[in-house]
Amino acid sequence: MWSFSQLTDWIDRSLHSVMGDGWALTVEFILIGVAILVAYAVLALFLIYAERKICAFFQCRIGPNRVGKWGIFQSVADMIKILLKELIRIDNSDKFLFRAAAFFVIIGSICTFGAIPFAKGLHAIDFNVGVFYLTAVSSLGVVGILLAGWSSNSKYTMIGAMRSGAQLISYEISAGLSLMTIVILSGTMQLSEIVEQQGQAWFIFKGGLPAVIAFITYLIAGHAETNRGPFDQPEAESELTAGYHTEYSGIQFGFFYLAEYLNAFIIAAIATTMFLGGWQPLHIPGWEGFNRIMDYIPSVIWFFGKTCFCIFLAFWVRWSFPRLRIDQLLSFEWKILMPICLINLILMSVYVIL
Amino acid sequence: MNAGKYIKNIFVGIYRLCQGMYITMLNFCRPKITEQYPENRGKKIYGERFRGLLTMPHDSENHHKCIACGICMNNCPNGTIKVITRMEKDETTGRDRKVLDRYIYNLGSCIFCGLCTRSCPQQAIEWSNNFEHSVFDPGKLIKQLNREGSSLAPKKTE
Numbered sequence: 001m002w003s004f005s006q007l008t009d010w011i012d013r014s015l016h017s018v019m020g021d022g023w024a025l026t027v028e029f030i031l032i033g034v035a036i037l038v039a040y041a042v043l044a045l046f047l048i049y050a051e052r053k054i055c056a057f058f059q060c061r062i063g064p065n066r067v068g069k070w071g072i073f074q075s076v077a078d079m080i081k082i083l084l085k086e087l088i089r090i091d092n093s094d095k096f097l098f099r100a101a102a103f104f105v106i107i108g109s110i111c112t113f114g115a116i117p118f119a120k121g122l123h124a125i126d127f128n129v130g131v132f133y134l135t136a137v138s139s140l141g142v143v144g145i146l147l148a149g150w151s152s153n154s155k156y157t158m159i160g161a162m163r164s165g166a167q168l169i170s171y172e173i174s175a176g177l178s179l180m181t182i183v184i185l186s187g188t189m190q191l192s193e194i195v196e197q198q199g200q201a202w203f204i205f206k207g208g209l210p211a212v213i214a215f216i217t218y219l220i221a222g223h224a225e226t227n228r229g230p231f232d233q234p235e236a237e238s239e240l241t242a243g244y245h246t247e248y249s250g251i252q253f254g255f256f257y258l259a260e261y262l263n264a265f266i267i268a269a270i271a272t273t274m275f276l277g278g279w280q281p282l283h284i285p286g287w288e289g290f291n292r293i294m295d296y297i298p299s300v301i302w303f304f305g306k307t308c309f310c311i312f313l314a315f316w317v318r319w320s321f322p323r324l325r326i327d328q329l330l331s332f333e334w335k336i337l338m339p340i341c342l343i344n345l346i347l348m349s350v351y352v353i354l
Numbered sequence: 355m356n357a358g359k360y361i362k363n364i365f366v367g368i369y370r371l372c373q374g375m376y377i378t379m380l381n382f383c384r385p386k387i388t389e390q391y392p393e394n395r396g397k398k399i400y401g402e403r404f405r406g407l408l409t410m411p412h413d414s415e416n417h418h419k420c421i422a423c424g425i426c427m428n429n430c431p432n433g434t435i436k437v438i439t440r441m442e443k444d445e446t447t448g449r450d451r452k453v454l455d456r457y458i459y460n461l462g463s464c465i466f467c468g469l470c471t472r473s474c475p476q477q478a479i480e481w482s483n484n485f486e487h488s489v490f491d492p493g494k495l496i497k498q499l500n501r502e503g504s505s506l507a508p509k510k511t512e
Contacts, residue, residue, distance in 0.1 A: 058378050061389045297460070320378040336364060 003299075005121030007244055018337040032124050038116050040262060048260040051315060058319040082257075085250035090153060091173040093247070096152035102248065102255040102279035104144030109259040109266065111137040116269045117191050119279045120299040130191035131183055135176050138225070141259065145244050148256070152247035160243030163233045163326055170333040171224040171231075178218035181348040182274045195278035200285060202277035210348040215275040217341050219313065222267035224333070227260060229318030233326050268310035272303060276310075279303040317320055362381065399483060405466040406485040408459050410499040417507035418500055419478035422454040426470035444492060452499045454500055461487060462495040 013032070015024040049064070049072065057061025064071030070177040090098065112134055127133050142165060147159020166351075186194045187208050197203075204211050224231035235243030245256040272278060278297035283291045324332065389398065400406070412418050422439045436458040444451040457479075471479055479499065489495060 055384075057382050057386070060381055060384060060386060062386050062390075064388070316375060316378065316382075320374050340364075 003121040004119050008121060018205045021186050028112040032114075036110065036124060040113055041258075043265055044261050045079060046312070047265055048078065048257075050311070053262070054312065054315045055319050058316070064333055070142060074221055079254075082254045083251055086095060087250045088247075090247050092094060092154040097147050098247075099136050099251070099252070101144045101148035101151060102252045104147060105259045106140050106144075106255045108137055108144065111140070112266050113262060115191065117195055117273060118303055119195045119298070122300070123192060126190065126192045130190045131179050131189045131194075134191075135172065135179065137188070138266065139168065139172050139264070141263065144259075146261075148248070149167045150245040152244075155246050156240040156242070156246045157244050160233075160235060160240045160246070161332065164227060164244055167227075167231065167233060167329060167333075170330055171221045171337075174217055174221035174333060174341050175225060175340070177345055178214040178221060179274060179326030181214040181341075181345050182207070184345070184348050184352055187213065191273060191278075195273060195280060198277035198280045200283055202275065202280065202282070206319055207320035207348065208351060210351055211275065213340065213344045214348070215271065217337060217344065218271055218275070219267075219310070221333075222271065223317060224329075226263040226267055226314075229314065230321040230324050231329060232323060233329060264311060264314055267305065268307045268314065269303075271310050272306040276306045277302075277332060368414065400485075403481075403483045404483055404485075405468055407461070407482045407487065408464065408470065408479055408499065410457060410480045411480060412501055412504055413507065416501060416504045417494070418454070418504050419476045419505060419507055420454045420457060421476055422452050423475065425473050425475065429469045431467060432463050432465065434460045435470055436460075453506060458494060459495060459497050459498040459499050463495045476490060501507065 012024070012028065015027055019027070028327040052074070053063045053071075057185060057218055064074035067077050089095075114124045115127070115130060115133055115154055116135070117126075125133075145164045146161050149157040149159075149164070152158075182194070182203055183189055186197050188197075190196060194203075198206070200206075204215050205252070207214070227235060233243075235245070237243075241247070248256060279302050281291075281294035281299070281302050283294060323326055372387045385489075410418050410420060420437075422437055424437045424439075427435045436456075437454065438456040438458065439452045440455040441450045442453045443449070468481070470483060487495075
């Protein structure tokens with residue numbers, strides 16, 4: 001299988017041949033940063049288009065179909081519109097925190113985005129505590145949401161932010177516990193190692209019933225963490241106009257919007273990496289010919305295919321179910337989801353020991 | 355809460371959620387019937403009963419079927435139709451006969467009730483599918499349905 005490390009090694013060598021070590025490292029950092037930001041923006045545009053189209057199909061509509069063939073440039077047009085909009089000043093708001101909040105949200109999301117192994121050899125940061133890093137950095141977003149709600153000087157944003165704080169912190173426990181079940185199975189927190197171990201069989205197949213339960217609970221908890229679908233109390237448009245980002249306009253709103261969609265992608269990507277084998281192709285032990293054919297499909301396609309599948313599941317749930325009430329939401333987490341996760345953790349430990 | 359009920363609730367909940375997702379998936383796969391309006395302009399036939407614009411069909415020899423009886427004018431609830439007649443000498447019988455001079459139809463006051471077409475004894479007027487009626491000048495809403503120089507179709511000799 002072709003590895004991206006050939007390309008990155010070539011860039012590394014050619015940079016080292018023309019400049020000193022320090023400069024080469026700086027240039028590489030800048031290149032990786034630019035690549036991640038571009039991928040971030042392009043994915044966000046794609047996801048916004050996909051969400052609108054899929055939502056339309058679930059509601060028996062056609063969706064955007066005016067800008068370009070089948071409306072594929074609709075989100076580009078939306079982006080241009082949002083860039084041209086005015087940034088409105090809010091009276092009696094905390095100006096500094098108001099500005100900072102959008103950056104908190106998007107930085108948390110970009111930091112998580114950078115740590116995902118996209119393909120063979122295409123992995124920007126590979127910590128030995130990768131899973132820990134992912135959960136830690138992705139929960140940075142809640143700080144931005146709370147700041148946005150506090151600094152906007154509006155009751156809607158305040159209620160939205162408080163709900164969001166309660167919700168995100170609760171569901172982080174379930175998400176973390178589901179990831180921990182896989183860490184028990186793999187025995188490592190390093191993402192590259194986790195993906196490597198799934199070469200023969202993906203963890204969802206290898207781990208048996210506990211892995212399947214962990215996959216489902218992770219999808220539910222992750223879905224709640226992205227403030228989408230039936231768990232969108234923080235922005236509940238029929239109650240709170242737009243929740244914590246009511247007072248934002250222009251590109252500051254765009255940051256929240258981008259971060260929301262990319263968080264959905266990140267949750268799907270983590271689920272792919274941890275449960276569905278990351279960029280590893282589908283291998284069935286014993287079927288040599290089948291495995292060889294699967295190896296011909298590039299690893300990027302495997303990763304994005306599985307991620308798109310997870311994202312589609314999220315969209316499907318989002319457009320199927322009505323919004324929960326906030327107390328139902330929290331009792332669902334604390335009384336049902338977390339006990340299941342804890343029992344599942346014990347099940348997985350027993351499974352690994354046996 | 356007893357433990358049996360708690361566990362049963364979880365499974366019932368999962369089953370109900372799957373039911374809901376099954377329904378939405380059916381909707382997702384259903385063919386979409388939204389009409390693409392400016393693209394299908396002129397191609398889409400809305401059916402015989404669609405009341406777009408009142409027209410008076412003329413045949414290739416510029417004959418219409420209106421006998422200028424005025425039933426449509428009398429039936430019209432708000433005076434949209436005006437049948438203006440003139441007397442003309444019939445060539446076969448040699449007597450004066452009432453023929454249609456101008457058939458004036460005011461689109462601005464038409465409520466598209468269809469009483470005129472329904473009561474017409476000769477089926478001389480009918481509805482067309484054309485529904486794009488907006489104009490800048492209200493005077494253009496007053497239309498003359500019979501063409502210039504048109505005349506009543508001669509009776510079919512059997």
